[in-house]
Amino acid sequence: MKRIYMDYSATTPVKQEVLEAMLPYFTEHFGNASSIHGYGQDAKRALEASRAIVAGTIGAPADTFYFTGGGSESDNWALKGVMKANTAKGNHLITCKIEHHGILHTCETLEKEGFEVTYLDVDSEGMVSLEALEAAIKPSTVMISIMFINNEIGTMQPIAEIGKIARKHGVIFHTDAVQAFGNVKIDVDELNVDLMSFSAHKIYGPKGIGGLYIRKGIKIQNLIEGGAQERKRRAGTENIPGIVGFAKAAEIANENLDAHIEKLTYLRDRLVKGILESIEYSKYNGHPTLRHPGNVNVCFEFIEGEALLLSLNAKGIAGSSGSACTSGSLDPSHVLMSIGLPHEIAHGSLRLSLGDFNSEEEVDYAVESLVEIVHKLRMMSPLYDKVKGGK
Amino acid sequence: MYTDKVMDHFMNPRNVGEIENADGIGEVGNIKCGDIMRIYIKVEDNVIADIKFKTFGCGSAIAASSVATEIIMGKTVEDALKVTNKQVIDALGGLPPVKIHCSVLAEQALKAAIYDYATKNNLEFEGLKGYNPVQDHDHHDVVDIEF
Numbered sequence: 392m393k394r395i396y397m398d399y400s401a402t403t404p405v406k407q408e409v410l411e412a413m414l415p416y417f418t419e420h421f422g423n424a425s426s427i428h429g430y431g432q433d434a435k436r437a438l439e440a441s442r443a444i445v446a447g448t449i450g451a452p453a454d455t456f457y458f459t460g461g462g463s464e465s466d467n468w469a470l471k472g473v474m475k476a477n478t479a480k481g482n483h484l485i486t487c488k489i490e491h492h493g494i495l496h497t498c499e500t501l502e503k504e505g506f507e508v509t510y511l512d513v514d515s516e517g518m519v520s521l522e523a524l525e526a527a528i529k530p531s532t533v534m535i536s537i538m539f540i541n542n543e544i545g546t547m548q549p550i551a552e553i554g555k556i557a558r559k560h561g562v563i564f565h566t567d568a569v570q571a572f573g574n575v576k577i578d579v580d581e582l583n584v585d586l587m588s589f590s591a592h593k594i595y596g597p598k599g600i601g602g603l604y605i606r607k608g609i610k611i612q613n614l615i616e617g618g619a620q621e622r623k624r625r626a627g628t629e630n631i632p633g634i635v636g637f638a639k640a641a642e643i644a645n646e647n648l649d650a651h652i653e654k655l656t657y658l659r660d661r662l663v664k665g666i667l668e669s670i671e672y673s674k675y676n677g678h679p680t681l682r683h684p685g686n687v688n689v690c691f692e693f694i695e696g697e698a699l700l701l702s703l704n705a706k707g708i709a710g711s712s713g714s715a716c717t718s719g720s721l722d723p724s725h726v727l728m729s730i731g732l733p734h735e736i737a738h739g740s741l742r743l744s745l746g747d748f749n750s751e752e753e754v755d756y757a758v759e760s761l762v763e764i765v766h767k768l769r770m771m772s773p774l775y776d777k778v779k780g781g782k
Numbered sequence: 783m784y785t786d787k788v789m790d791h792f793m794n795p796r797n798v799g800e801i802e803n804a805d806g807i808g809e810v811g812n813i814k815c816g817d818i819m820r821i822y823i824k825v826e827d828n829v830i831a832d833i834k835f836k837t838f839g840c841g842s843a844i845a846a847s848s849v850a851t852e853i854i855m856g857k858t859v860e861d862a863l864k865v866t867n868k869q870v871i872d873a874l875g876g877l878p879p880v881k882i883h884c885s886v887l888a889e890q891a892l893k894a895a896i897y898d899y900a901t902k903n904n905l906e907f908e909g910l911k912g913y914n915p916v917q918d919h920d921h922h923d924v925v926d927i928e929f
């Protein structure tokens with residue numbers, strides 16, 4: 392059976408050019424970038440060239456970009472590092488309710504340690520209110536952390552405006568750009584961002600490598616202590632193959648950004664239209680236009696998301712869901728709850744996230760399959776016959 | 783994560799549907815938790831002559847309902863009341879720990895259907911002693927991975 396991958400927001404395949412760029416750094420150029428000898432210097436050169444490439448794609452000077460072990464580490468570092476280094480100013484942090492757990496669980500830990508966190512609500516489309524954000528700022532506010540693009544519903548926040556507000560009040564601004572990088576143009580100066588988190592595996596790079604942009608002058612404590620790598624800010628022997636792969640992936644993403652956005656937007660809108668037109672009782676989640684170009688999130692009433700995913704998988708289609716049953720928790724995802732969906736509707740959620748290797752035929756096949764699957768599951772559902780009234 | 787038997791019962795569920803003029807109907811579960819199971823039974827000469835189900839829930843909830851109807855079909859009411867969630871799990875070749883509650887739900891839906899039958903017909907069954915039709919169902923263990 393042909394398999395169709397529509398879960399690019401979970402992770403992406405490593406592109407061939409990326410893999411080829413990485414390979415020599417496992418074998419020939421395996422040196423430790425801290426070593427004096429030629430092996431080390433080869434590695435060091437690759438490290439610094441990669442840093443310049445990635446930083447360049449976001450309009451940042453190379454020496455403001457730090458490699459990390461991925462998006463989660465970057466989120467942890469940004470929040471813990473900044474809050475702990477700026478206690479002289481205050482102990483208050485502002486974030487929102489639909490952040491990735493890399494942010495939310497870090498905030499919970501900070502709260503246990505005595506920091507104060509405000510979790511802003513979002514509206515039914517997943518947008519943070521700029522008025523509420525500004526009103527939440529107080530003299531003790533050190534930092535604002537609002538994600539760029541939400542990983543589940545794809546909503547894109549007005550980052551530049553948030554940055555402007557932060558700057559006006561002298562507050563440090565961090566954004567988790569893990570889902571945004573490679574899907575929207577990013578310039579740290581135009582966006583007024585002070586710290587930004589990245590992850591390579593969402594942009595056709597390898598897993599376990601990411602980065603944190605830290606604007607010059609921002610006070611931040613270290614998260615990973617040890618050796619003097621990353622200009623003494625992030626210890627640990629550098630993952631050179633990963634870093635080289637990250638840089639190659641960032642370079643490709645940057646070069647093809649406009650075509651990538653155009654293609655995905657077309658496929659996304661075709662998929663959404665197909666679903667909404669052919670399946671009744673379905674609801675499109677997230678913002679209608681200000682969203683990730685490849686993100687489709689829909690709820691199908693009267694059925695449950697995991698059953699939907701299994702059925703799709705049986706047809707070769709890989710997607711994901713925010714239903715409780717897929718996360719193993721009692722409640723549907725915090726994101727779907729935060730946009731105000733009732734439990735029973737949120738349980739029937741489906742996220743199909745499109746990427747560079749999807750085609751129009753795949754999108755049409757997905758729509759066809761969904762029509763069939765949703766019908767089959769609804770015929771089994773005791774909730775559907777109640778609505779259909781005796782049918 | 784699921785056995786072939788779970789997948790078979792999920793993809794090709796047995797005895798889906800409704801029974802018109804059923805002798806007993808049992809519905810358990812909770813829409814908030816994301817699973818509701820409804821079982822219809824037809825009883826003839828104290829034997830479960832027909833059984834059908836409708837389930838809103840995950841793959842294992844649907845599979846558990848399906849396999850439970852297979853186990854129960856043709857049993858006397860007394861024997862049907864002895865069916866446990868363990869038998870449902872065994873017949874499915876096992877369930878992941880977080881999905882055990884689905885098998886409990888199947889056992890409870892059956893009990894609820896027989897309870898309905900017993901109540902309507904003024905019958906008493908040993909296996910229904912102490913049965914409380916409004917008890918809440920088992921809950922999932924919480925794990926938490928997001929991407």
Ligand SMILES: Cc1ncc(COP(=O)(O)O)c(C=O)c1O
Binds near residue numbers: 491541567590
């Ligand atoms: C918005 C967001 N932040 C952070 C992460 C975590 O990144 P990583 O898997 O590299 O730790 C992810 C993806 O899982 C994400 O979607």
